[in-house]
Amino acid sequence: MSTALAIGRWPARTRALFPGVMACGVVAAAATFLSEHYGAPVMLFALLLGMAMNFLSGEGACAAGIGFTAREVLRIGVALLGLRITIAQVAALGWGPVGIVVASVVITITVSMLVAKLLGFQSIFGLLTGGATAICGASAALALSAALPAHPQKERATLFTVIGVSALSTFAMIAYPMICNALGLSPNAAGIFLGGTIHDVAQVVGAGYSLSRETGDVATLVKLMRVAMLLPVIVFAAALTRARGDGGGGERPPLLPWFAVGFALLVLINSTGWVPKSVQSLGSEISRWCLVAAIAGIGMKTQLKDLVTVGFKPVALMLGETIFLAGLVLLLMRFAA
Template sequence: MALLGLRITVGQVAALGWHPVLLVIVSMVLTIGVSMIVARLLGFNTLFGLLSGGATAICGASAALALAAALPAHPLKERATLFTVVGVSVLSTTAMIVYPMIARALGLSEHGSGIFLGATIHDVAQVVGAGYGMSKDVGDIATVVKLMRVAMLLPVILFAVMCTRALGKGAGGPRPPLLPWFAVAFAALVAINSTGWLPELVATAGSDFSRWCLVAAIAGIGMKTQLRELATVGLKPVLFMVGETVFLAALALALLRWAS
């Protein structure tokens, strides 16, 4: 997860301007907050709302695995993590196909389409596919907005760890460190990559290696989880994740209309 920092620079974030940055921050905070509240109302663990809401609002499977590492141990944690990874990946692929059609149907400009795609599609690869499928300008804007969402991973991990520390303290167990090592490394790599001193070959190799690590992590969780366990989750968690995705898309469109 730390190697995701090689995909982002401070300059990329600054180049967005304050409107897209504000849209990304508001969307992330509201999506995660509403997800945690609704999860509680539906009878789920509140931290499941944080896990799935974070995956939806930030960067899909990568965010799910990073957040899971910061959350407290639970007998159903691995199953919830794998369910979130599978669910967010399916929804991201669906969004890659559907959201460009929505952008065209609503008559969004290339700038607006890029912000919409980058602010709503879960995984980086699907954002790139959807954006450049519309045009180069849309793809460029969507990719930078998406990287801004990836940058939000650090404060959300910090929030997750604070929740974990509070729960650990209440349960009498040991409290985890305020920031996991991979979160610190993530911030350090963002800072190093922002200096421009890092050779492009090294940054690209690190980014590619992070994808392989992501695949390995998902495979490791999958080996510990049986398919029949996922089949028992029922319809409610599925509808919950679909609802998170729809909420994020509707919120981003509303904020785009407000800002225009």
């Protein structure tokens, strides 16, 4: 009774959002538990559990909070990713790996947008899938989705991209170390390849340290450089949206979304060395929870039948992007050597 009275004193907006936010939080906790015990990507579990609870997103007490989590909590999680990166980490890589990362991200996204157009999709879909492939997997897909305008197919495209990139990243974590051994790559070169090609951070860490500590360290740094590319790509997505007038009939999105500004500021603050390790870890953990809860919310708002009807072309696009990125990074490594 006392809990009910306490909730009753909350502002009306908070009371309206609380049930849906809590539902997403419960799904995020369940997904985390399953991921830790069975080893599959937490984002994938969150998506599947969220879709199983799709009935909560209809008219009812949870609808408003689920929508809030899928939008605003997502943006908070993206901003907090800045606590994972420092300018010193990027500088420590040297010009070779930095050049490989920048070139591979730009080329992969450009080619993805062109191929998406040829396949009959909007180029924005290529930006979404290409950005997820080239930068940091599900986190990049969610960040780019947050920067793009509202569209009837946006959440379906985002959900498909997260599922696809999570599955491909898990496959790459297993297959790419074998490719490194087959090609006879040195620990440093193997780290650059793994960090420059595998989609999600967790899978990069798993693949890198499965070969050696040196490979794991290099792979993690290269991967963090790819995460840093998230900011300019978000700005590009927002600028492209404004230039095309794709505001969904409403106000055009800002050129620099607030969560992108937050991301940049946290990178700068983290680079000063004043942020304690405990605060960095806490911020990273909060970011992870926000992103997992947000993808659970997106899953709740998506009908499974919508994914069944996506067809072969989107699958081929994401698979092709993954293969293209791996080949491109190997080619760039030869030139940078």
